[in-house]
Amino acid sequence: MTTTALxxxxxxxxxxxxxxPHRRTGRIRRLSLPYLLxxxxxxxxxxxxLVPMAIGIVMSFKELTQFYIRDWGSAPWSGVGNYKVSVxxxxxxxxxxxxxxxVTVGFTLLSVGLCWLIGTAAxxxxxxxxxxxxxxxxxxxxxYALPVYAAVITWVFMFQHxxxxxxxxxHDQLHLTGKPSFWLIGDNSFYALLTVSVWKGWPxxxxxxxxxxxxxxxxLYEAAALDGAGTWQRIRRITLPSLRPVNQVLVLVLFxxxxxxxxxxxxxxxxxAPEAADLVSVHIYQASFVTWNFGTGSxxxxxxxxxxxxxxxVYLLLTSRGRRAAxx
Amino acid sequence: xxxxxxxxxxxxxxSLALAATACGGGSAGGGGSDDSPKTLTYWASNQxxxxxxxxxxxxxxxxxxxxQTGIKVKLEVVPWSDLLNRILxxxxxxxxxxxxxIGNTWSASLQxxxxxxxxxxxxxxxxxxxxxxxxxxxxxxxxxxxxxxxxPLYSMAYALYYNxxxxxxxxxxxxPATWDELIADGKKIKARGKSVLGAEGSNLAENIHHxxxxxxxxxxxxxxxxxxxxxxxxxxxxxxxxxxxxxxKDKVIPPGDAEYAQNQSVSDFAKGRQAMLLWQSAAxxxxxxxxxxxxxxxxxxxxxxxxxxxxxxxxxxxxGIDIAVFKNSHNLDxxxxxxxxxxGDAEQKILNTAYSSIPPVKTAQGxxxxxxxxNAVLKNTLATSAAALPQVATESQFETVVGTAVKDLFxxxxxxxxxxxxxxxxxxxxxxxxxxxx
Numbered sequence: 069m070t071t072t073a074l075x076x077x078x079x080x081x082x083x084x085x086x087x088x089p090h091r092r093t094g095r096i097r098r099l100s101l102p103y104l105l106x107x108x109x110x111x112x113x114x115x116x117x118l119v120p121m122a123i124g125i126v127m128s129f130k131e132l133t134q135f136y137i138r139d140w141g142s143a144p145w146s147g148v149g150n151y152k153v154s155v156x157x158x159x160x161x162x163x164x165x166x167x168x169x170x171v172t173v174g175f176t177l178l179s180v181g182l183c184w185l186i187g188t189a190a191x192x193x194x195x196x197x198x199x200x201x202x203x204x205x206x207x208x209x210x211x212y213a214l215p216v217y218a219a220v221i222t223w224v225f226m227f228q229h230x231x232x233x234x235x236x237x238x239h240d241q242l243h244l245t246g247k248p249s250f251w252l253i254g255d256n257s258f259y260a261l262l263t264v265s266v267w268k269g270w271p272x273x274x275x276x277x278x279x280x281x282x283x284x285x286x287x288l289y290e291a292a293a294l295d296g297a298g299t300w301q302r303i304r305r306i307t308l309p310s311l312r313p314v315n316q317v318l319v320l321v322l323f324x325x326x327x328x329x330x331x332x333x334x335x336x337x338x339x340x341a342p343e344a345a346d347l348v349s350v351h352i353y354q355a356s357f358v359t360w361n362f363g364t365g366s367x368x369x370x371x372x373x374x375x376x377x378x379x380x381x382v383y384l385l386l387t388s389r390g391r392r393a394a395x396x
Numbered sequence: 397x398x399x400x401x402x403x404x405x406x407x408x409x410x411s412l413a414l415a416a417t418a419c420g421g422g423s424a425g426g427g428g429s430d431d432s433p434k435t436l437t438y439w440a441s442n443q444x445x446x447x448x449x450x451x452x453x454x455x456x457x458x459x460x461x462x463x464q465t466g467i468k469v470k471l472e473v474v475p476w477s478d479l480l481n482r483i484l485x486x487x488x489x490x491x492x493x494x495x496x497x498i499g500n501t502w503s504a505s506l507q508x509x510x511x512x513x514x515x516x517x518x519x520x521x522x523x524x525x526x527x528x529x530x531x532x533x534x535x536x537x538x539x540x541x542x543x544x545x546x547x548p549l550y551s552m553a554y555a556l557y558y559n560x561x562x563x564x565x566x567x568x569x570x571x572p573a574t575w576d577e578l579i580a581d582g583k584k585i586k587a588r589g590k591s592v593l594g595a596e597g598s599n600l601a602e603n604i605h606h607x608x609x610x611x612x613x614x615x616x617x618x619x620x621x622x623x624x625x626x627x628x629x630x631x632x633x634x635x636x637x638x639x640x641x642x643x644x645k646d647k648v649i650p651p652g653d654a655e656y657a658q659n660q661s662v663s664d665f666a667k668g669r670q671a672m673l674l675w676q677s678a679a680x681x682x683x684x685x686x687x688x689x690x691x692x693x694x695x696x697x698x699x700x701x702x703x704x705x706x707x708x709x710x711x712x713x714x715x716g717i718d719i720a721v722f723k724n725s726h727n728l729d730x731x732x733x734x735x736x737x738x739x740g741d742a743e744q745k746i747l748n749t750a751y752s753s754i755p756p757v758k759t760a761q762g763x764x765x766x767x768x769x770x771n772a773v774l775k776n777t778l779a780t781s782a783a784a785l786p787q788v789a790t791e792s793q794f795e796t797v798v799g800t801a802v803k804d805l806f807x808x809x810x811x812x813x814x815x816x817x818x819x820x821x822x823x824x825x826x827x828x829x830x831x832x833x834x
Contacts (some may be wrong), residue, residue: 160829
């Protein structure tokens with residue numbers, strides 16, 4: 069868009085020999101302006117993202133423990149040693165990383181799927197006008213608006229074994245469990261984490277899908293209704309295909325956020341999560357900041373970054389190919 | 397056009413300025429100086445029942461220090477869960493407080509980072525000499541053979557707190573002295589419908605303190621004499637199993653305690669729901685939760701047989717808080733004076749009374765204020781039957797990996813899964829393999 073806008077005036081004016089130098093500086097100025105305007109953002113990007121990332125990559129090749137953190141540059145090089153340790157799946161460090169990776173993948177797929185499903189269903193449902201819709205819509209956004217820490221700590225209270233609301237309801241009132249369950253330790257911690265993650269994540273999906281729904285022309289639905297399409301058919305044939313471009317972005321964003329989510333597990337379980345809910349983000353944090361093995365932690369971070377880059381790349385490739393096919 | 401350009405130039409300048417400030421951190425390699433002699437920053441660990449309580453206790457003392465020296469101390473009370481991370485961040489950036497509190501078990505780990513001012517003979521002379529401090533407290537200030545990385549500030553020891561009423565109701569005349577007695581008493585207490593013994597199964601440090609003492613009682617240590625991790629020694633495995641069995645097999649620790657990490661077991665005890673609690677210097681905490689001092693008794697932590705003492709009769713770790721100076725301080729002289737003030741006789745009496753701890757300073761410890769029967773138990777424990785946690789550089793990692801192993805074992809016990817010698821050993825093998833090579 070920028071380039072066409074810039075080219076147009078050049079094409080319109082006829083070349084005049086006398087004014088050539090002046091016009092050239094003008095042109096350079098015009099061409100460089102967007103970059104000049106981008107410069108602050110680029111500089112900040114460099115400072116906030118690229119430099120730390122480069123430092124992280126350098127660290128991943130160093131033997132960085134508490135003996136060197138005060139002056140990390142002096143830490144001895146370990147070559148690919150940290151990477152070897154991280155991907156040696158027969159040894160405990162690699163094995164634990166692989167385990168936490170699979171937990172994270174399973175957790176992310178379930179969480180994103182449920183967030184999307186609930187968010188979309190709610191958005192479709194809220195399309196019809198009814199009394200109290202505004203209030204309900206505002207209420208839906210509460211989990212998204214609450215500070216993460218406050219929200220998750222409340223969940224911690226609810227998940228407590230002895231005095232928690234969850235056990236009170238499931239065990240004392242509904243008699244669904246034989247004895248009160250543990251939610252914050254042991255195997256159930258996975259479901260506790262999933263519950264909080266979905267509770268926190270679906271309003272975002274709801275918000276985005278609601279916005280997208282408002283862009284679908286109403287005539288489409290009217291025409292479909294005239295042709296005798298039912299509700300389900302209208303959702304399947306009009307709503308979902310129209311949502312596709314938005315959904316592609318939404319799912320990718322949710323995926324990245326959930327995969328990297330650190331706050332939720334950290335506030336729920338503290339610095340050492342139960343094995344069943346040992347997400348990669350906390351796992352790396354633990355490797356770096358709790359056992360003070362910063363080199364190995366950095367190597368794990370780099371591996372995670374590479375994985376996410378590949379997933380994102382493949383995803384974007386697939387979805388853009390799908391879109392091109394649809395356009396053709 | 398012109399205004400756009402001006403805005404662009406403005407934005408670029410601003411981002412450059414930001415860049416400059418971001419890069420303008422202190423040098424991590426350099427040492428401290430006396431550049432700002434009129435102020436100090438102090439990170440205090442959270443000793444009282446809340447941060448507000450600590451501020452109330454400490455601020456008048458800091459004002460006193462300011463009156464004496466003209467140095468203003470900026471106080472920040474840091475919760476335990478954040479403290480180690482905050483110190484680590486300060487170490488990396490070189491931007492830390494001037495004076496700080498550390499948990500004494502971290503001394504050797506933090507000493508290894510080189511961020512703390514070593515307390516050589518000269519520095520000690522400035523605060524009245526090393527001889528002023530009790531030996532057991534000095535044992536937790538850094539690795540042997542090196543200048544201490546910190547100075548002892550508050551000393552604590554574990555004791556068995558028991559509810560007199562529950563004991564009387566169950567017909568128990570005296571607190572248990574051995575674990576077998578404790579388990580037998582537990583049966584009587586449970587018959588009266590009360591819970592027996594509190595624990596913090598998800599609190600890694602708390603787990604470590606207990607399994608360390610149990611290991612001592614089995615004649616083992618978690619490290620070899622030359623400082624290598626030795627978590628899979630059969631005696632260590634037995635010790636850890638014995639501790640977790642208090643929940644798994646002996647059923648004296650209730651399963652719900654497996655997820656405790658926020659001192660909930662102290663609240664259970666203070667509210668009279670539970671007969672016993674193994675805790676360090678709990679008096680102030682219990683009082684703030686409304687439990688009167690007459691309601692409970694204090695006894696030495698049980699041992700396997702006989703009476704507490706050294707070696708296999710050890711019944712507490714040397715618990716406590718040290719005060720340290722950040723090497724990068726811009727007021728080294730003032731920081732040293734502040735340490736002298738805080739470890740002075742008068743302040744030691746005031747602060748240790750407020751926190752129901754024992755002064756690690758000999759002269760203050762002799763004061764009548766610390767002569768009560770409860771303090772006698774703590775003092776005696778510290779003097780005769782407490783041992784310092786391994787003073788090795790990897791101590792903080794050990795706390796994490798073994799603490800987590802015990803937490804996982806408690807989770808198994810709570811869920812009704814069997815805790816066996818093999819399952820304990822498997823967790824400890826994994827913990828040992830996770831230890832970084834030091």
